Amino acid sequence: NAGVTQTPKFRILKIGQSMTLQCAQDMNHNYMYWYRQDPGMGLKLIYYSVGAGITDKGEVPNGYNVSRSTTEDFPLRLELAAPSQTSVYFCASSYSGTDNTGELFFGEGSRLTVL
Amino acid sequence: GENVEQHPSTLSVQEGDSAVIKCTYSDSASNYFPWYKQELGKGPQLIIDIRSNVGEKKDQRIAVTLNKTAKHFSLHITETQPEDSAVYFCAALPWAGNMLTFGGGTRLMVKP
Numbered sequence: 439n440a441g442v443t444q445t446p447k448f449r450i451l452k453i454g455q456s457m458t459l460q461c462a463q464d465m466n467h468n469y470m471y472w473y474r475q476d477p478g479m480g481l482k483l484i485y486y487s488v489g490a491g492i493t494d495k496g497e498v499p500n501g502y503n504v505s506r507s508t509t510e511d512f513p514l515r516l517e518l519a520a521p522s523q524t525s526v527y528f529c530a531s532s533y534s535g536t537d538n539t540g541e542l543f544f545g546e547g548s549r550l551t552v553l
Numbered sequence: 554g555e556n557v558e559q560h561p562s563t564l565s566v567q568e569g570d571s572a573v574i575k576c577t578y579s580d581s582a583s584n585y586f587p588w589y590k591q592e593l594g595k596g597p598q599l600i601i602d603i604r605s606n607v608g609e610k611k612d613q614r615i616a617v618t619l620n621k622t623a624k625h626f627s628l629h630i631t632e633t634q635p636e637d638s639a640v641y642f643c644a645a646l647p648w649a650g651n652m653l654t655f656g657g658g659t660r661l662m663v664k665p
Contacts, residue, residue, distance in 0.1 A: 442596070471652075478562060480642060480655040481597070496652065528596050542589075542653075544596025 440464050444529050444545035451519045451552045459514040459548050461529030469532045469540065470512040471496075472504065474525040475547070481528065487512055519552045526550075555580040555647035559656030566633050567664050574659045576643035577625040585646035586626045587653070588617060592639045600641075601628070633663045 445460045463470065472484040483496030487506040501523060503515040512531075516523060527548045532540035556579040566572050576586075584605040589597035603610045603617045603626065610617050614633075619626040630637055640660050644653040 478657055480557075480559070480657040482655075483652055486652065530596070541587075541599045542597070544598065546594065546596050 442529055442531055442543050442545035444527075444548050446548060447546065448549050449551070451516075451550065453519060453521065453552060455519050456515070456517050457519070457550075459516070459527055459529070459550070461512045461514065461545060462510050463512075463529075463531040463543070464510065465531060465533070465543065466509065467531035467533050467543070468509065469534065470506065471530045471532075471542070472502070472512070472514045473528045473530065474498065475528060476525050484514065484527075516550075521552050524550060524552045555583060555645055555654040557643060557645050557654050557656040559643050559659055561659060562657065563660045563662070565662045565664060568633060568635060570633055572630045572633055572637070572661055572663075574628045574641055574643070574661070575625060576627070576645075576656050577623075578645040578654075579624070580645070580647040581621075581624060583645040583647050586617070586619060587644050588628050589642045589644065589655075590639045591642065591658075597640075597642055630661075633661075635663050635665055637661060638663045 442463045468489045471486040473481040482498045485504040487493045493504050529545045530542040532542050534540035559576045587602035590600045591597040601617050603619050614631045616629040640658045642658050643656040
């Protein structure tokens with residue numbers, strides 16, 4: 439099994455550009471998440487989804503959008519990129535929600551730089 | 554909301570020594586506390602977790618302790634090895650929410 443696959447691994451954007459970070463999982467997990475990791479700041483939840491067609495905001499959703507049309511895929515869209523969005527982005531999935539103490543399985547991350 | 558503080562931010566130990574990482578949380582009703590390990594260039598991976606009805610849990614060289622009264626929990630790694638070098642994250646699950654709150658991370662370096 440591939441687990442959680444993220445693309446691209448690295449990307450440089452100019453201010454104002456848009457892009458989509460792709461995330462796919464092959465574990466048939468219902469729950470999927472997007473986190474950003476800033477140096478020394480831990481992991482902050484951007485958006486999450488409890489199943490196809492259902493998404494909800496996390497702690498830092500401004501400037502991002504998500505969709506969940508299938509169980510497998512959970513893309514993260516950045517509109518009008520800003521330098522504050524320079525970060526490492528992690529997609530994760532879990533069989534059950536973390537309120538049921540479901541283990542998170544993370545992808546390898548996507549490093550985004552906005553100049 | 555829940556706030557999780559993690560210390561130290563960096564920790565350097567000699568191979569074979571023990572390492573301790575501490576986290577405090579603010580929501581006294583939090584009931585689940587996992588620890589994730591992130592190796593260089595990889596995503597975090599769960600290494601051990603503890604629930605609020607347990608005071609200590611061990612898995613080989615790794616142990617986690619929980620003090621609910623003081624609202625803190627710690628990761629203990631004994632007989633450290635170079636492959637233990639990584640960033641470690643603690644997290645807490647607040648009662649009022651259903652999403653984990655992560656600490657800021659600790660970079661552990663084990664010197665051969």
